[in-house]
Amino acid sequence: MKLILYVILALLLLVLWIWIDFKLGRMKHLKHAHRRDFPFRYSDIKLFTDGVSLFKDMFSDIRSAELHIHILFYIVKEDHFSKEFLTLLKEKAAQGVQVRLLLDWMGSFGLKKKTIRGLRKQGIEISFCQAPKLPYLFYSSQERNHRKITVIDGKTAYLGGFNIGKEYINEDKKLSPWRDYHLKISGEGVRDLQEEFLEDWFEATGKDYRKTDLFHLKPEKGKCKHLIVPCEGVFLEERYAKLIRMARKKIVIGTPYFIPSKLLISELIKALEKGIDLTVIVPGRADHPFVKEASYKYFRQLVPKGAKVFQFQNGFYHPKIILIDNQLCDVGTSNFDKRSLFLNHELNCYIYDSGCINQLEKALENDLQNSTALDLEHISTFNPVRTAKEWIASSISHFL
Template sequence: MNFALILIGFILLIILWLFIDFTLGRKKHLSLVRKIETPIIHGNFDIFPHGKELFADYFDELKKAEKHIHVLFYIVKADTFSHEFLHILKEKAAEGIEVRLLLDRIGSYRVTTQMVRSLREAGVRFAFSNTLKLPFLFYSSQVRNHRKISIIDGKIGYLGGFNIGKEYIDADQVLSPWRDYHLKITGESVTFLQSEFLIDWREYGQEDLLGTSRYFPKLAKGRVRHQFVPTEANHLEASFLNLIQKATTSIMIGSPYFIPSKKLLQELIQAARQGIEISIVVPYTADHMLVQEASFSYLRRLLKEGVQVYQYKNGFYHAKTIVIDDKVCDIGTANFDKRSLFLNKEINCLIYDREFIGRLTGVLRRDILDSRPLTLDDLNTPNFLRSCKEKIAGAISFFYKMKGFTRESLIGLVFSKNSATGVNEQ
């Protein structure tokens, strides 16, 4: 009996600590961030929906770099493909090219001390982003740098949903083929990507290089009108709301995780009731436990309003996009979920070019052809396993409201001792 009381008390103390840690940590985070977006700028864009084609192009551009390479990824793994990527960076550093690599501490937890030592010995400047910090260990475990950007010689930029690992080149049997959208960018807008990388590097690489002119060559305007919108804390929700409110005829959303905020859900319901055609593309196969079941309650409400929901079946769907009336589209690193909306560092691109949007909608419509419609009957037909998963997802909704509690977050707490004491765990 005494043991049971002690155990219950211990559990209650942990819950209280998590609540206080998260609440105070979020309050501090909100006090520090500021909203940023570029004015309308002009660049040139290619879009890559397949990993093999993207990385063939990306690796080729890395190998041709003449001055500097700056890379930020959420995930780099320790598999053969990841080692190929890291080998290219080490080779370029050995040639005398300046190489800086910034990886999210928890997303790239598979990157070992030995791997980091090898990079540094080859001359690569390396740092982990968003390490865990006192006094808010739990909150800092939830705030991830989810951006995936690369800048080569200050002239070529990459931005999108792909990370570095074998699944992204269709070498994972369960999640293959991998479907994603990634941009290759040239023109004046690359300057902004460069500055965003250097802002993150200043914080985690502990070098202030923003005033270094060699990183910012004079670049010509491109053809495509667009804006970049970097977000964190709570800024993304307002950006998505603004997009949806502009719709007059159609809204298309693609996201691997669909867990919208209350405001976004209500805005979508209102749009559907106004006769706006809404299509949502999500995966048929999930890559994380319970995340699909967590989306079903939202999708049920939208299906009742006549929204079309499609589950992509030709592999795993990881693309992140919103298209409004074929007039503006959003492509970037952010998912349509609460973690991206309220916590993560993300960066998205709003594009206003009809020709490019036509290319994107063509890709989206092909993805819809590779999908099955999700119906209310699918979600309401008795299914014991699905019902159990939905109930479990509901029971831990506390953590979903805290923008997701993931395996990576738990792993991050393992790293907390070194991170909290200021030791960069290589």
């Protein structure tokens, strides 16, 4: 009996510690958060929705690098595709090209020490960001850098949803084909992505290259008007609310995880009540045991008011996109969930050019053709297993 009481007491103390740690960690995060606002830029932008074609193009650009390669990924795994990527970086470093690789500590936790030593031995500067640290160990373990940035010679850049691992090139039986959105940018916007990488590099390593002229070239002006938008677990909710309020006719949201805040679900309901068409695309299959169930309570609020929810059926759906009235399209790394809103460091691109938006609309049309409408009755009838999963998902929704 005493043992049971001790276990219960220990669990209560653990929960109390996590709660205090998270609250105080969040206060510190908010105190030190800073908002970076880049100007409007003009670049040429190309959309990739398939990892095989994306990485063929990206690796070709990396092979052509002459000066420097700056790469930030949330995930780099220990598989054959990751080794191909890292071997390419070693080859470029051996040629005298400056190579800096920044990885999220949690997302790339599986990278072996032997692999890291091999990269450094070859001359690659590699560092990890967002490692857990005292005094707020739990909160800092949840605050992750979810950005994906590749900048080559200060002339070409990439950002979007893909990481480095075999599932992203359709070699995971459960999740293939992997559907995602990634942008290639050539033009003025590259400068902002370079600046964002160097800012993250400085925060992770203390090495300050932010004013180094070598890294701040002035690329030629492109055709597509856009805005690079970094967030770090602050300000994203406000930005998304403004996007929703801008809509006059149509909102399309594509996301692998639909877990909005109270403010955002309220804004979406207001939009529906104004007669605005709302379409949400989510995966038909999940890569996490609770994320599908976490979204159901929101869909039960939105669908009766006229929202159309579709579940993608041709593989795993991982894009992060918001389309507003065919006037503005947001593509990047931010999911439509509480983790992206309140914890992760994210990076998005707001696109204002009609030609580029048309390219993204066609991709969304393809997504819808490969999706089926959500059966509201199916997620509303009593099901004890689903109900239990929904309760668990609701309890940990900030961390999914």
